[in-house]
Amino acid sequence: MRHANDTPPSPYVTGVAGRCPRCGGGRMFKGFLDLAPRCEACGLDYSFADAGDGPAVIVTLLAGFVVVGAALVVEVKYEPPMWLHLVIFLPLTLVVCLGMLRPLKGVLVALQYRNRAGQGRLEK
Numbered sequence: 001m002r003h004a005n006d007t008p009p010s011p012y013v014t015g016v017a018g019r020c021p022r023c024g025g026g027r028m029f030k031g032f033l034d035l036a037p038r039c040e041a042c043g044l045d046y047s048f049a050d051a052g053d054g055p056a057v058i059v060t061l062l063a064g065f066v067v068v069g070a071a072l073v074v075e076v077k078y079e080p081p082m083w084l085h086l087v088i089f090l091p092l093t094l095v096v097c098l099g100m101l102r103p104l105k106g107v108l109v110a111l112q113y114r115n116r117a118g119q120g121r122l123e124k
């Protein structure tokens, strides 16, 4: 159990692990990408969290770089037939994208909590 004067857990560690950004204990997700309503350990309400399209954009850019780069290297070095490209790189694309989505969403939500990020509001 954490105490108020402990240093808070790293948003990167808790995010990648899918743990609560405040206590580092409870699970952040209830499904593959669905957030739980609140932390089961410390009760932190996750309704503040809105990563929006952030994880998908980052995954698209990174996976595109990795998979297209790998396909280019394989093509230049081995010149395999097109069907072999499809057999290798379509599943690789799926694995890379799905594998990165959840940790990235976790990190974005944890960073949002840490930095108290939210909608811009005008002072009254």
Ligand SMILES: [Zn+2]
Pocket: 020, 021, 022, 023, 024, 025, 026, 039, 040, 041, 042, 043, 044
């Ligand atoms: Zn918690």
